[in-house]
Every structure is written in structure tokens, then in C-alpha cells.
Amino acid sequence: MTKTMFEPSITSRPVYGVLSPGVGSAHLFVADGEGAEAVCDLFAKAEAAEMKSASHIIYMPGANGCDRSAALQALGVAQFYRAPSFASAQPRLAKVLADAHMGLQVYAAGTEGLMAQVATAAQAAGLPYEAVQMEHRGSLARRVQCVHCKGVTENVTLDPFVCSHCGLSLFVRDHFSRRIAAFQGVNIDAEDPGLVPASVERFK
Amino acid sequence: MSVGAPKIPVVVAEVVEVNELIKRFRFVRRDGAAMPIFSGGSHVVVEMDDHGTRRMNPYSLMSHPADTMGYEISVRRDEVGRGGSLYMHNHVKPGMEMVLSQPVNLFPLDARAKKHLMIAGGIGITPFVAQMAQVETMGGRFELHYSVRSPALGAYVDRLQQHYGPRVHVYFDELRQQIDLKTLLKSQPLGTHIYVCGPKGMIGWVHATAKAMGWPDRAVHSEEFLAPPVGLAFDVQLAASGKSFTVQPNQSLLEAIEAAGVEAPYLCRGGACGQCETEVLRCDGHIEHNDHWLTDDQKAANTKIMPCVSRFRGAALILDR
Numbered sequence: 001m002t003k004t005m006f007e008p009s010i011t012s013r014p015v016y017g018v019l020s021p022g023v024g025s026a027h028l029f030v031a032d033g034e035g036a037e038a039v040c041d042l043f044a045k046a047e048a049a050e051m052k053s054a055s056h057i058i059y060m061p062g063a064n065g066c067d068r069s070a071a072l073q074a075l076g077v078a079q080f081y082r083a084p085s086f087a088s089a090q091p092r093l094a095k096v097l098a099d100a101h102m103g104l105q106v107y108a109a110g111t112e113g114l115m116a117q118v119a120t121a122a123q124a125a126g127l128p129y130e131a132v133q134m135e136h137r138g139s140l141a142r143r144v145q146c147v148h149c150k151g152v153t154e155n156v157t158l159d160p161f162v163c164s165h166c167g168l169s170l171f172v173r174d175h176f177s178r179r180i181a182a183f184q185g186v187n188i189d190a191e192d193p194g195l196v197p198a199s200v201e202r203f204k
Numbered sequence: 205m206s207v208g209a210p211k212i213p214v215v216v217a218e219v220v221e222v223n224e225l226i227k228r229f230r231f232v233r234r235d236g237a238a239m240p241i242f243s244g245g246s247h248v249v250v251e252m253d254d255h256g257t258r259r260m261n262p263y264s265l266m267s268h269p270a271d272t273m274g275y276e277i278s279v280r281r282d283e284v285g286r287g288g289s290l291y292m293h294n295h296v297k298p299g300m301e302m303v304l305s306q307p308v309n310l311f312p313l314d315a316r317a318k319k320h321l322m323i324a325g326g327i328g329i330t331p332f333v334a335q336m337a338q339v340e341t342m343g344g345r346f347e348l349h350y351s352v353r354s355p356a357l358g359a360y361v362d363r364l365q366q367h368y369g370p371r372v373h374v375y376f377d378e379l380r381q382q383i384d385l386k387t388l389l390k391s392q393p394l395g396t397h398i399y400v401c402g403p404k405g406m407i408g409w410v411h412a413t414a415k416a417m418g419w420p421d422r423a424v425h426s427e428e429f430l431a432p433p434v435g436l437a438f439d440v441q442l443a444a445s446g447k448s449f450t451v452q453p454n455q456s457l458l459e460a461i462e463a464a465g466v467e468a469p470y471l472c473r474g475g476a477c478g479q480c481e482t483e484v485l486r487c488d489g490h491i492e493h494n495d496h497w498l499t500d501d502q503k504a505a506n507t508k509i510m511p512c513v514s515r516f517r518g519a520a521l522i523l524d525r
Binding site: 101 | 391392394395417419421423
């Protein structure tokens, strides 16, 4: 899977680049699913060889089952940690960031929800949003917050979809919150209750 | 601030000789009302009537941001400058009436930082005096590294060390003491932001060292006010207002525009903020771009000029003003 192309949209919609070896004292990678391939591509570059002894990879398989743990483990970086999910990796990520010094480079690769949550954790640790390198790989499934009940639904592929918390039918906007690390879902039948268009698989 | 905001009529309440190069001035409002609260890092533009020549110089506020009874600035005497600092040193006395702009902050603390690492060179200490007071009030974490020529010229060293204790680190050039920047930057916790104010060389050194050590650009902040350089006289034509005049050697283009009775926008008057950016309609010659605002490409194109600090050499300069 190569780099994903996104349609032009509103300015709040995040855009992503291609991971490249950064200059710094330590390197923290967080990836899910196919995001592992972006990390492997970075380490395939000659200038990344000397980064390995100062690199830490936190990885979790994708919600679609994609698991590239073996390829990442084979890179031979200083620390490799496989977590079953982002939620389970969160305490570790927070601890790593809390103990880190300026000079740490942060990289996120994989789904948008994963990258957004890594950027949010980095910002909570005081890093500017722009300091986190991001590369999208794999599923386009979205992490969506219901603007009505505030509940977040992970891996949304359908639009509209039913909020997993309050049950409203939500239209998925490109409006993105960096603070909450989620796209915004807005009730689609507020004015004409029950008049909900058929769901389409927009985020495969 | 040039647009909209009323200026602040003040009276000089106090003039203190801090050392042989630096004087501190305290201003209070003529009507006795409160000054606006400012944020650490703000500056005001002080208007001077220097025997018929109007001077407007920006100075960082160094009083406590919550002190609404008055504003304080420190001015370093510059013997070879255009004369603003000499006017402040030689002619401004307690009781004199002057005019200040509203405070403007081009060098604010980033409230998202976990720690503020402040690096000052010489008179660059002034914004940090206000910032440290502000951070302390908010319970934030900071460290000051202050480099100055000699103990005799170390303005506020004693006062700051006494008040802030080990958070203040002082380096005297004369004693061959130097900030060990690499070691300092290596040991900073994640979320630290750097603020640097001082000579051009110091600012460049801090930016370059931090970048080479993997600090994000947005975590490194600096402020350098340029005094408008003196130069050769040149002619300028203003297309919109239909005026033509000569800019004198020790006058800035912005000052000449103002002297011609044309109101032009400005904030910092030191090449930093971008407010006075002006379209160049015709340029038969060479613009001496002295600002920090325009990009290298914009400077090469000669279609914009920052009249607060930039000058011109050549046959004709026409501005859209």
C-alpha cells in the first residue's frame, strides 16, 4: 500500500506527509496496521541506519487485522513494543513522553485516528502539533465524535452512521478537532426525524 | 499601534540610572487612570519630540504585567545610533509629558509550554523581567540564562538573583563565562520552549543550535528590534496620496512618510511585525531590505518594502501609499 491521496477539503482537515529520518537525540514511532510499512520504508533509507540505536517503536495491529509486527521486530531498533490496541498503549506512550527530553523526534503512521491520538498525546506533553511527522497508510476508517452526546466512535466506515453511544444518525464531516483527535459527526435528521439517507461506505 | 487604538498620554514619574549605559524610566498616565494590563514580552512605542525631529522607538516593557499604576522600560545608551536612546538619556526627566502607544506583544510566552527557557544577552533582558514575573504568578516553570559583558554592566542581575534564586544563571564575558548551550539544550524536558532576546549573533546561534539538536521551530522564539539604519538620502514618490519627498540620511522611510502628513500603518517600527508592509509600484534601483519580515524571494522581487527599516538607492521609487 502506498501513500494515500486525499481530496482537497476544508482547512481543519489534517494533511499528511511521508516519514523521513529526523535529526534528534531519540526517535519515537507509533504505528498501527499498515503504518508499519511507512516505518520500514524510513529505515530502508541509508541515513536512518544510525537512528536505530536511539529508536523506540510502539505498534498495534490494525482494526482490520493487519499485523506487521514481525517486520518491525526485524528492524532491530533499541526498543520494540507490541500493544493489542492504542488504548492499551496509551499509558506507555504517556510515560515515554513524560520522561523524554527536547530533541526527541515523534513519528506516527497508519490510520488517521491513530495519528491524531499520537499528535494529541505529543501536544499534551508540550510539543507543537507541527513537530509530529505523520504518514497515512491503510484504512480510511475515521474516529468520529458525536457533537451531541460527545461520545467517540472508532473505525467509522459508513456515512451516515449510528452513534455508538446515543444512537443518533450522524453525518461525518471533514471538520476535525485536533484537541479531541476526531472528526465531527452531526445529526443528519434533526429537522426531519426519521428521514435518513442510505448509508454509503465512504471510508474504506 | 497606529490604527484605531488611542495613544496613552503619560508623564515621566521616575528616571533611574541603572549603570553607566542603562537608564530605567517609569511612566504613569497623565489623567491618573490605570494602564492596560499587558502580557510579558510586550513593547510600547515611545514618541519623542527631539528638538523638532519626531522619533518613535519601541522598548520592551519590564514592569510587572499586573502593575497597572505605571509602565517601566530600560534604555541602553547607543552613541552611534540615530539619537533616540541619547534623547531618552540626556533629555527625559521626571515630570516631562510624553506619549506611548498601546502595548503590543510580538514575543509572547507560549502557554502550552511545560517549561520556559529564557536566554538573554545584554539589554535583551528587559522582556524577560516582565515574563518571569508573569510565569511566577501563574506558577509556571522557567530558567533564565543571562549573558552580559561585566558585573558593572549586568543590569538587574542582583535583583533577579535575589528574587528568583537558582533559576537565574548569569554569565560575564569579561570573566570568560559562556552559556554551554549544547549541554543546556540536551537536558531540557519535553515541552520546553526557548525564548531568546539579545544581539543578532546570539539569536542566530540559539536558533541554529536548537535546530541541529532536533528542537521544533515552533518551540524556539526570538525577538530582535532593529533600529532603522542610517544611509544615503533618497527620493520617493507616493502614488495614492500624490506626494514626493526626500528621505534624509538619518530618517527612516516610515518617518519621512509620516512627516509628509501621510498616515501609514505600523506596530513595531523595528522590522519584525509586518504591519507596515507596502507595495512597490516602481523600483528603478536597489531596495536595501533590512527587515526580518519579507522572505528572501519577496526581497529579491522588489515588489514590497518595509518602510520602518528599509532604504533605497537608485533613480526612482514609487510606493502604493
